[in-house]
Amino acid sequence: MIRTMLPVLLLPLLALPANAEKVPSCIGATTYCAPLVACIPATGEVFRGVSLGHDSGPVRALSDAGVRCEGTWRRTLLGAGVAELTCSDGRSARSTFRWFERETGTAVGKGKFSTGDEAQFWAGNNLMRYFQEMPPGEMLRLSCKVLES
Numbered sequence: 001m002i003r004t005m006l007p008v009l010l011l012p013l014l015a016l017p018a019n020a021e022k023v024p025s026c027i028g029a030t031t032y033c034a035p036l037v038a039c040i041p042a043t044g045e046v047f048r049g050v051s052l053g054h055d056s057g058p059v060r061a062l063s064d065a066g067v068r069c070e071g072t073w074r075r076t077l078l079g080a081g082v083a084e085l086t087c088s089d090g091r092s093a094r095s096t097f098r099w100f101e102r103e104t105g106t107a108v109g110k111g112k113f114s115t116g117d118e119a120q121f122w123a124g125n126n127l128m129r130y131f132q133e134m135p136p137g138e139m140l141r142l143s144c145k146v147l148e149s
Helices: 002-014 127-132 136-141
Strands: 033-040 045-052 056-063 068-075 081-087 092-101 106-113 118-123
Touching (some): 033 056, 033 106, 045 068, 092 118
Antiparallel strands (some): 045 056, 056 068, 081 092
16 A cells, blocks of 8 residues: 555655746756755655765755755765755755665755755756655655645
8 A cells, every 4th residue: 555655655756846847857968967855854844956976066956946056065975965955935955964875866865944944855867766765664664755734
């Protein structure tokens, strides 16, 4: 039953918002480009965008609320990644990833906005496969679902 529900749970994260034409994409990229999805569990705000480069590069994302965040990311000497972003609504964010799921090539991490809101993110070219292959117990613990009022 969990596997049957999986596409319904992921739809809010992976589906393009109404302002999809403005969401940064990998189309036309001249360097390595990976789609990304991020979410603030406390508010349900979902960001979609791109991360460019192999060891460092720009990051661009747009939230379903129309907030644009841009910044840079870099890989550290220990193999983790760090990103720092500034958003159009005045917020800033810092995120790190310490775990890389090799089979799908998905980077998984957490971050924090200047407001104190914590975020989760995923970046990679096989995000749908990553979520589809996620163990059911982990899927149930996934806190990045669009919240119901």
